[in-house]
Amino acid sequence: MSLAGFFQHLVNALSLGGIYALIAIGYTMVYGILRLINFAHGDVFTYGIYFAFYAVVLFLMPWWVAFVFSIFATAFLGAFIERIAYRPLRNAPRISALITAIGVSFFLENFAIVAFGGRAKSFNPQTGIYPTSFLNMINIGGVRIPVLTFITIGIVIAALVLLIWIVYRTKIGMAMRAISKDIPTTKLMGVNADRVVSFTFMLGSGLAAIGGILWAMKYPQVYPYTGMIPGLKAFIAAVVGGIGSIQGAMVGGFILGISEIMIVAFVPSLAGYRDAFAYAILLFVLLVKPTGILGVEVSEKV
């Protein structure tokens, strides 16, 4: 493979890995605080795309307003799910919470089928969802790469920086880190734990919405099960990186995105197995180091 070709795949892999990282952070933050695998996170991601889609198509918002609207709407959806389904089970056996999360995931998927229809909706610039100029090609050293790929990478980096800032430099971030260590003690310190958990869900869901919109621009359609595969892969990314650790989720997301693109690029005959490949990585990591790459060293869990 030529160097230019390799560069093209690398950029592509980085944008995909970035999206995985954005979703993985939602999983890892919730797990860090509640020790709950939020199965519904992949579907929250789908709803992020739907919100953006309907904001443009139905409410005729300009695309950038629609995207911001979608991020906030999805954030509230995440907090709402936590309030309704997970909060009553906070002291229940963890299996119950896990089964409930699976139930919520199925509810969201099937509700989307009923409410939005099972058929895929096209998410492409011809319908005015985002400017066609995003699809223009930039020529770098003989490789043509769409602007969108760079926009994706830029937005992912901005979102990750913002997240790190919130978690490590603000009061609510400090509360999140405290709660992930020890909920009762944190409550004794006067922190409103329920509010912090809600905020965590909002943050994770908002990032999922960003990831969702970027995903929908990359693979331009949305249907009720859109979030399933990326959601599962992002979860795998969170586990690979060490669940509970934000940096781990980022590392895991990029590892998964890069390895997925590269395996398809170098061994095209395995393209059909690209989804199974993520599970192979998962099993390998779980067996070699069950806590994930950054699982132990990073004592800070959010």
Next chain:
Amino acid sequence: MEKSLSNSLKFILTLALIVVIGFLLFLANKRASEYVILILNLMAINMIFAVSLTLINGITGIFSLGHAGFIAIGAYVSTLLTLPVAQKEMTFLIKPLIYPFNQIQMPFLPATLIAGLVAAGFGYVVAAPSLRLIGDYLAIATLGLGETIRIIANNAWSITNGALGLKAIPPYTNIYWSWGWAFVTVLVIASLVKSSYGRALKAIREDPIAAKAMGINVFSHQVVSFVLGSFFAGVGGALWAHLITTIDPKSFAFSKTFEILIMAVLGGLGSISGAIIGASIYTVGLEFLRVLESPFKIWFINFPGIPGMRMVVLSIMLIVLMLFWQRGIMGRDELTWDLIYKLFTKSARRRGVVDE
């Protein structure tokens, strides 16, 4: 108070119940419509699924989410063995079937057994690495395995015919096969649970470390439970394939595991009789919920049927179940004659019929 029934009476009662159920099934097979027979078959197959999942999840405490994968293995293996050779040639258009399967055609029973054994063998291979994980990690690893099996089925064109699936499977499954296998499943798993082996499994569920301290070989017990559960999942898959007569990888998506999980949770995770009750209620309830998807009329207003509404109601049901009624119908208790007797005398005492 602790008056319980004698063992011989319990045995006679059980035998009588089996005879009555057998007779009812015989009648149903003769008289009932095809639709009712289909539902009865599905009910028995769902019982097999739910009971085998209960053994793994509820009794041993391995939170496995890969059941659909083993069902898929059972379904594919049995179908490849029973499909007539001519039909195979017609089905495998894109890539021909690989050698041993394209020559074989065998009767249903050996095919089912082999399907179960292959699923069990796969369960054994898979159990060894994944049981080293605990809790959530195990759940995710098994979920991944189930999905991987489906992805392989989707891509291995020369074995599974890929996304097109297998069609025109001979409809061998009838009431006797499905209920017979359901009976065997319940018998085997219930006797296992009742033995000292089963107590060890329950001890592992409650606290693996304490169980280890008591001298129980946790790992080998878990493997046995997992392999046995996989065997019956494979058998159930074989029966299912020969009932619905077409299979494709999509039929074995995660939602299949989800359905079985609802049955087990509804009945009470950890109770075999609960799993049977849960599977029955689920199968019949799903048919009643069809009302939601067909147009219906309340007074003067016509409601159009909404496709997909059933699954929405089901998932809400599962969430509500988990929020307000976690123990399910049976909790971890078994429906025994003693329990029925106790309930009966208790209600009789309340009415003042029985003096003590």
